[in-house]
Amino acid sequence: MVNQILKAPDGPPSDVEEIKVKSNYLRGTLKEVMLDRISASIPEDDNRLMKHHGSYLQDDRDLRNERQKQKLEPAYQFMLRVRLPGGVAAPNQWLVMDELAEKYGNGTLKLTTRETFQMHGILKWNMKSTIQEINTALMDTIAACGDVNRNVMCASNPYQSELHAEVYEWSKKLSDDLLPRTRAYYEVWLDEEKVAGTPEVEEVEPMYGPTYLPRKFKIGIAVPPSNDIDVFSQDLGLIAIVENDKLIGFNIAIGGGMGMTHGDTATYPQLGKVIGFCKPEQLYEVAEKTITIQRDYGNRSVRKNARFKYTVDRLGLETVKAELEKRLGWELPEAKPYHFDHNGDRYGWVKGVQGKWHFNLFVEGGRVADFDGYPLKTGLREIAKIHSGDFHLTANQNVIIANVSNHKKKKINELIEKYGLTDGLHYSALRRSSMACVALPTCGLAMAEAERYLPQLITKIEQIVDENGLRDEEITIRMTGCPNGCARHALGEIGFIGKAPGKYNMYLGAAHDGSRLSKMYRENIGEEEILTELRSILPRYAKERNAGEHFGDFVIRAEIIKATTDGTNFHD
Ligand code: SRM
């Protein structure tokens, strides 16, 4: 029995804590500043609050120097992220996003690593209309960013579509029930009148309280054998347990996270650890109580150490588990056995239950645009116009045209062929197993390119892959423009983290099923060195691997990198 007096770290609250307290439940002066036409930007305090409404102020970094020379303010614009629990969008919602990207954004959509849409390049004066039109299509952007529970992810695996539907309902319920209750979003963007008087805290935010969480909080539900959502990277990861084709509950993993800061050993990626099991009807309670532990004991002084993974490490896994059981009023039963095969997507047509078909389309870097000779955005728009099922945005930045009836399949397939959307099926397995975060030009934190560069790097790696007969070998490869880990680089069998323009730290050795983190192999290297390294490692893999051995396991067995004692730790 753990008996420890729990305490949050000492230290003055960070500036963001002060901003949240003063904000009157995320209102700040957002309503007023969005009307101000003098600058295309907003003050920093309001920008901090803006995140809780699903948006960030950015500037186009490609234009920064030129505008500075011309003594112009940066090319300010907003990124907007939709809350789309489980990544499920109806065809009309796809069409609305497609149109809004043209009307108010930069003409493209980004399918994110957490199964939702992002738009970039929205000007301040268009933000309100954009958010209103998203809400009219029965989506919203509440809590898509900020110190709250984020978009709840759910396995996209269409092989078990009946189960998917059930698990999706749980992810949607969690996402909805864990939303902030403040009316700020409705007042700022949807013209709801503010109720007079000052309500009690408990009435406004019974779970979050006035300062919300110390940091973002992420939940995802995986359905074995697919670990497509990287369940161990979540603050709260849930593993669906199925017996006799019935969902009996979820294993609970806590304390995962991917971000770190170069050179700061107090920050690190971490895998969530399984602490027990709960029945479906206990899921909300488990999530709510876990969140309140983080609310009460997370670090509100140093934001870099504020994620739940650090709270779990500081207090100890057993202590956190005991606290959770205390708050629940019951003991967590032991976790049930489960098995994961992979964390990537499977492509092409798949037949699910009730005669429904699903087509998983590879979307490189998650970017939906019309490219030269590849009208992806138009193709998906034409499909959305006749589709009567739905779209599932996947955690690998792809999209599944889901729940297609036998009758519709022929027509949709004609459109897939007409717009060349089968191209992805012929790519190397390496490319189809790739993910890259947004990075430049919109991400203010990027130190190097990712989404715009990884496709070119892969073209060069493909030559090595082809020479060694590895074209059909699924090796997960992930690149991020900085160590925050938005493309979960630490769970890629080959991973790159941007250090400076054209320079990356290279990581190897993550498990193909997302159960082991990678380890640094080379620091601060450019393209030539990356290719030289792979020219030596990939041929060895082709010749020396055991039957069925994945690349991440091979590099450890062949002692190209050394596994750490517990086999899971990530080293910078
Ligand atoms: Fe992320 C911050 C993009 C998934 C860890 N992330 C950002 C910001 C908002 C940059 C900023 O703070 O100024 C990026 C916006 C770039 C842009 O121009 O759009 C950004 N993150 C993304 C997306 C769009 C990457 C993508 O290409 O798909 C993903 C959107 C997810 C969504 O729909 O909600 C995205 N971010 C992730 C993930 C992956 C995941 O959650 O499965 C992670 C690692 C998991 C984790 O949280 O540990 C991730 N993003 C971060 C971090 C580091 C957080 C940390 O505590 O360690 C930051 C920086 C921060 O929060 O201060 C960050």
Ligand code: SF4
């Ligand atoms: Fe930006 Fe870094 Fe996230 Fe990439 S990993 S989107 S560069 S914050």
